[in-house]
Amino acid sequence: MSMRTLAFKALLFLVLCQAGQQGLASASEQREPPKKIAIVGAGIGGTSAAYFLRQEFGPSVKIDVYEAGTVGGRLATENIDGHDYETGGSLIHPLNLHMKHFVDRLGLSFRAGVPSKMAIFDGKGLMFEESDWFIVNFLRMLWHYGFNSLRMHMWVEGILDKVMRIYQYQQFGYSFSSVERLLHAMGGDEVLALLNQTLEEAMLAQGFSQAFINEIVTPISRSVALSCADSGLWAVDGGNKRVCSGLLYHSKAELIPARVTNIAIKTRPSKSGTIANFYEVNYVGDSGSAHSLYDIVVLATPLHQGLSDISFSGFSPSLPSHFPGAYHQIVTTLVLGRLNVSYLDARRNPSEFFVSDILMTENENLGIASLNFLDPVHITPGYSRPPASQPAVWKVYSTEPLTEEQLRMLFVSRERVVEKSWLACPSYRAPERQAPSFILHHNLYYLNPIEWAASSMEMSALSARNAALLASHRWHGDTSKVDQEDLHARLRGEL
Secondary structure, three states: OOOOOOEOHHHHHHHHOOOOOOOOOOOOOOOOOOOEEEEEOOOHHHHHHHHHHHHHHOOOOEEEEEOOOOOOOOOOEEEEOOEEEEOOOOOEOOOOHHHHHHHHHHOOOEOOOOOOOEEEEOOOOEEEEOOOOHHHHHHHHHHHHOOHHHHHHHHHHHHHHHHOHHHHHHHOOOEOOOHHHHHHHHHHHHHHHHOOOEHHHHHHHOOOOHHHHHHHHHHHHHOOOHHHHOOOOEOEOOOOHHHHHHHHHHOOOEEEOEEEEEEEEEEEEOOOOOEEEEEEEEEEEOOEEEEEEEOEEEEOOOOOOOOOOOEEEOOOOOOOOOOOOOEEEEEEEEEEEEEOHHHHOOOOOHHHOOOOEEEEOOOOOOOEEEEEEOOOOOOOOOOOOOOOOOOEEEEEEEOOOOOHHHHHHHEEEEEEEEEEEEEEEEOOOOOOOOOOOOEEEOOEEEOHHHHHOOOOHHHHHHHHHHHHHHHHHHHOOOOOOEOOOOHHHHHHHHO
16 A cells, blocks of 8 residues: 555554543433344444444343354464464553453453564665664654654644544533534544545654655555554454454353344334334345344444445435445454564574564565564463464564565474455555435444544444444434534533
């Protein structure tokens, strides 16, 4: 993904994955709660939705979660040589408080931390390598790029101050019907304007040097783990996907292992004489085709070509089966083998090479975004990362499957290679089309539009919380906390 086509969404991902605040469940009692709610998708978005919907509507509502694959979605692990390793979302920022709340609430624990070192490779050698000493890293950045690094930290902090408002809004029960309204509430026209720029355009407008953008920002941006340059990152002991299974269990939702094929609108007269809307969810499971009626449906799966085959019937206006846009293919290759250190640094002895995260500059000849040492999802006492002279598990991110030539270039020996291709996140372009609404119909909600602002575990949880609040407010006919403007000033006055 080139720098020109990488929209400001990449920076927004970096900022948003550094914030979090557990919201308080709103208390609405104007109407009887719904009897049945369906959620399609059991990734972090769908399972978070089950958790928050249970908070909003109480213990009496029946919540069904449909999942054709495995619980966890894009959070997944792979067993290699008797140990499990993350293949999907790997790292969580210390300020992702939704995720931290989940871990605490579910009785999970943080994975033991292992010191890491980052380097940037330009196809010829390591153009930058972290030192074990902060002051050395600071002086190196100052020598090569002036105060660009410090200015970037301050710039991100300024945006972060606005972005973090969403957590305060959710704490007070406010919700938004669209990505645009949500982002506008965070930072007004300024934040929305940034979304119509590439990251390069935004940074050049702020006075950052082209060299700093090309040599430092681009490699970090091209890495799936965009926040890997930050400190204090953590993961869940035993695998991040455990959060999803824990949320599903805690919400007392029923998992239905089936593929949803169609959602149809149905009407029937109510006791009060009005017409009530229901949603018929049609699905295919091990026992064949079936259907069930629901008061509320939450879609927690991307409605895009190649990711969904759900059709919609009886809606006026009609709903599309697929929304515009495409998802960016990421190929994750796990290699148990010995790294070819001479390719990265011809002068380095492999027994002295302890760099764990190697980010690549934009280079068509490389075709690789990053190369990362993988620790097991469970760290045993006394564990330490071996030097590159010993076999270890490495994760390679690329947009296409690695060729034999690329594998020989990166590794001097290989004991096992596991390749997983998946559509990880939207292919961002600037300017973007308007994202779909979070509300597809009266009580039909869609979580994934948030990914067109930024894609991460925390963003999915934020969208799930927003959907639960939306569903509660709209079910009870309370619009006073939906799409409100000037919330920051209003809440500041209340506090």
